[in-house]
Amino acid sequence: MAQAFAAEGYGVWVTDVDRSQIAALPEGIRGDVVDASDEAAMAGLFDRIAAEWGGLDVLCANAGIKGPTSAIEDMDLGAWHQCLAVNLDGAMIAAKYGARLMKPAGEGVMIFTSSTSGLYGTPFRAPYVAAKWGVIGLMKTVAMELGPFGIRANAICPGSVNGPRIDRVIEAEAEAKGMTPEAVRQGYASGTALKRLSDPEDVAAMAVFLASPAARMVSGQALAVDGMTYNVDP
Template sequence: MTRRVLITAGANGIGLVMAQAFADAGDRVWVTDVDAAAVAAVPSGIRATCCDASDEAAMITLFAAIADDWGGLDVLCANAGIKGPTAGIEDMDLAQWHACLAVNLDGAMIAAKHAARMMKPARSGVMIFTSSTSGLYGTPFRAPYVAAKWGVIGLMKTVAMELGPHGIRANAICPGSVNGPRIDRVIEAEAAAKGMTPDAVRQGYASGTAMKQLTDPEDVAAMALFLASDGAKMVSGQALAVDGMTYNVDP
């Protein structure tokens, strides 16, 4: 069966790899992103809209378009997120704190809210939230991001409880450090905050996993495909790490 899939922040990084994986599986895919240039460059066959996931008015317009064009939604990947500031708690800027939570947590809630309104009448659907291993363990110098990603897991579990009786499943993927431009920026900021070299921080992240390597975005996409499949029909309310088994969260 061809699924109708919405992925927020789907024109870059993990989201784009997810989008391509669902498209390759024969699904209809619609992505959003705030990066207009990336939206314009999304591969043909994937629909794309420039949209801020934390802007509810814009998301309402998006869901109305999905309802008009597709008549429903089968899979939501609430993937929008930003890294937020890197600083000790004593130096944390409140405006930056709020901005980080707005995208990472408010954006997930807004997407789930409007997806639920489409999925409940159909009595079926899958919601996949992108959290992080930071939402399982915490990460020094990343308080807003960590708080948001813990919040995403709590949101997911509550959504799973509320919507399970309506045939809707919800789970969260918790990637570890994923290869790509975002982790490069995180490593550079953390290196500056700790007085280390970026190479030393990167090696610390890798050595803190059992697999001794960073995760690839394709690994995260593979988990999303599984969670959206009938093979996961009894998997709900779970926060699933895709991280090579992180055991040292302070590289």
């Protein structure tokens, strides 16, 4: 997403809890080490954005963790809370402080990352699913509240996206189900109409579109980027 927006000429400012990711950012992309679920740290981030940029055109509330992979009867409450703190509380905090910058300008775009798990359940992923459903509800409420101020809000719902994160999810799910990672991955791909996983560029392209004038009447929508998933239990 950061690279796609930079390629379109946007100034980009990203956050991560992983210092190595921030240190490796391409030239021209600003980055801070910030925990999205830490409200004080996020408030400080938005203060810096306001001081240096004077405002904010697009907010991508994209921070997330996979959370525990567990049968519901074995669910650890602490792991449940941590998953919701990052995936749902983090999105709310970003929207809270993003709105404070966008409302005075009378325009802006908020893009939340939900998931196809936010459109239906996924076995063994209860906290992640609950958080991603919550993100869609949050987005729709934000779209209603902020629409009169010229601010649009939408949610992208990726399916399984190639990369290290889905590799970890697949490994955990394979262990929980007593399957091989290869079998789980194939199940994910075969459960889509296009028979393949998405790439990060597919999600980034949707984000850039939603931020563009071409999407000026698109608000309050949860948009899947998943190759049409129809079987969520590989």
